[in-house]
Amino acid sequence: MTDNVDATKAANNEFVITRELDAPRELVFKAWTEPEHLQRWWGPKGLTITVVKLDLRPGGLFHYIMRTPEGDETWGRFAYREITAPERLVYVNSFSDPEGGIVRPPFDDPWPLEILNTVTLEEQDGKTTVTISAIPVNASEEETRVFRAGFESMEQGYGGTFDQLAEHLAAL
Template identity: 35%
Template sequence: MTAHDYFQPDKNKDLVFERAIDVPRELVWSAWTDPKHVVKWFTPAPWRTVDCEIDLTPGGIFRTVMRSPEGQDFPNIGCYLEIVKNERLIWTDMLQPGYSPSPNGFFTAVLTLEKLPQGTKYKVLARHKDEETRKKHEDMGFHDGWGKALDQLIELCKTTLKA
């Protein structure tokens, strides 16, 4: 697969978020793969994630429910594609559990955690079907949103998860 470089970002259709953080990748992995942690950091405040379901296997469910400050719920359901513990997590809402096509899929996310001497290189590749969808995701505040959520994840790792 590497020979084909399938994960090289496509400037027209993909978005990339990348940051070096001072948290070990094992803690980042826990924050991403345990529902009881996900609800604590996943959504930039004042939004909240009020429910999360994870079956960490290819084709398994990844479901979240985000609640707006006004109390409106936004459920999202997708499935995992690849799981390499502490290194790489790929999921998509283009497919539902069992890889069943979604009626309203939006993107695929490739999360990569690279070990650094002082922590982790945290990288997200967000892939879309076309330039318009990429633009829409960017305008929704992709970089700001993923940045704030990561701040919350780091805070969680340094407090609750460090033990």
């Protein structure tokens, strides 16, 4: 099970990654949209995710907190733009504060405040191909450059997250 990153999109500042999962699309969609599933697989390996709020509708918010084993906390949010069950989710992902407001990330590089993500789910023979495309929203040239420079790190991060999703789906 390998991830496929579309290098041709890099010139357009778009990060694209694809993973095939051994599960039907309906189940994968539930894993992306229900709190009891999201907190079991979303985010970097080794972190605990707590869903604070999940309002699954255009204009709604998925607000969550990630905790390290040492107790450090980072907040995040998805602001949903489009939900087409069970095939597509479009949301703007950002770091956030505990109230859900958008904040700068907890690292020094000038990362974009908002990233537009499109998740598509395509099923064939009982397996689902997940494709995520991400592009900065209203980003400065420097933020866009840092985003583009982060593709390798994003590939590794999403790889671990996809591994957790695959393990979660296999356990259902």
